[in-house]
Amino acid sequence: LAKTTQPISMDSYEGQEVNITCSHNNIATNDYITWYQQFPSQGPRFIIQGYKTKVTNEVASLFIPADRKSSTLSLPRVSLSDTAVYYCLVGPNYGNNRLAFGKGNQVVVIP
Amino acid sequence: NAGVTQTPKFQVLKTGQSMTLQCAQDMNHNSMYWYRQDPGMGLRLIYYSASEGTTDKGEVPNGYNVSRLNKREFSLRLESAAPSQTSVYFCASRNLRDQLNTEAFFGQGTRLTVV
Numbered sequence: 001l002a003k004t005t006q007p008i009s010m011d012s013y014e015g016q017e018v019n020i021t022c023s024h025n026n027i028a029t030n031d032y033i034t035w036y037q038q039f040p041s042q043g044p045r046f047i048i049q050g051y052k053t054k055v056t057n058e059v060a061s062l063f064i065p066a067d068r069k070s071s072t073l074s075l076p077r078v079s080l081s082d083t084a085v086y087y088c089l090v091g092p093n094y095g096n097n098r099l100a101f102g103k104g105n106q107v108v109v110i111p
Numbered sequence: 112n113a114g115v116t117q118t119p120k121f122q123v124l125k126t127g128q129s130m131t132l133q134c135a136q137d138m139n140h141n142s143m144y145w146y147r148q149d150p151g152m153g154l155r156l157i158y159y160s161a162s163e164g165t166t167d168k169g170e171v172p173n174g175y176n177v178s179r180l181n182k183r184e185f186s187l188r189l190e191s192a193a194p195s196q197t198s199v200y201f202c203a204s205r206n207l208r209d210q211l212n213t214e215a216f217f218g219q220g221t222r223l224t225v226v
Contacts, residue, residue, distance in 0.1 A: 032213075034214075036215075041199075041220070042217075042219065042220070043115075043201045043203065043217025043218055043219060043220055044154070044201075044203075044215075044217055045217070046214030046215065046216075049213070049214070085153075087153065087154075093207055093213045094207045097142055097159060097161040097167075097207060098156065098159065098167075098169065099142075099144055099156065099159065099203065099205070099215055100156050100169070100170065101146070101153045101154040101155075101156075102153050103152060103153035104153050
């Protein structure tokens with residue numbers, strides 16, 4: 001899997017938009033970009049996945065520039081319940097079956 | 112629909128004891144995974160199984176063995192538990208296919224303490 005780099009932690013105020021970045025300079029042509037969210041004492045939960053440009057669902061948006069060497073997860077108007085660890089994963093959806101998580105990005109939402 | 116079920120949820124072992132962590136999924140997924148998570152750390156892959164009958168080592172396989180019993184079940188065995196294996200263990204499953212949204216589903220975790 002392509003190696004990813006994320007900030008270790010970040011704080012945000014309630015009601016703001018939060019943008020979480022991930023660098024993946026050696027992303028391969030067949031790789032997808034996937035984000036997971038993990039609350040304390042729970043397993044990670046899938047948020048969003050994309051290949052290029054922009055993907056939006058009911059939870060978040062994922063922005064991927066043309067060179068695909070980075071991506072940004074955007075959470076609109078965060079609430080205290082969005083405090084969690086966010087993981088960025090890069091890899092193919094077939095073939096290499098490893099699903100390796102890094103340390104993720106701890107996001108703390110402040111009242 | 113139960114998703115991914117792990118048993119037990121909590122366990123205390125003495126050093127040297129053995130035990131098996133059980134994981135079962137009811138989503139007909141082909142791939143299953145075992146992770147451990149230590150305080151302040153992300154998830155580290157122990158073993159995974161691409162399909163029934165196959166298993167492969169992950170990042171931290173030492174001290175563990177796995178069995179893909181059938182398509183539904185993937186167990187993790189500690190033959191001789193050590194305090195360094197105190198951790199929260201997560202099982203996950205997914206179906207690999209060449210399209211978007213091949214999300215992995217996780218169990219609720221097993222909190223293991225080795226004393």
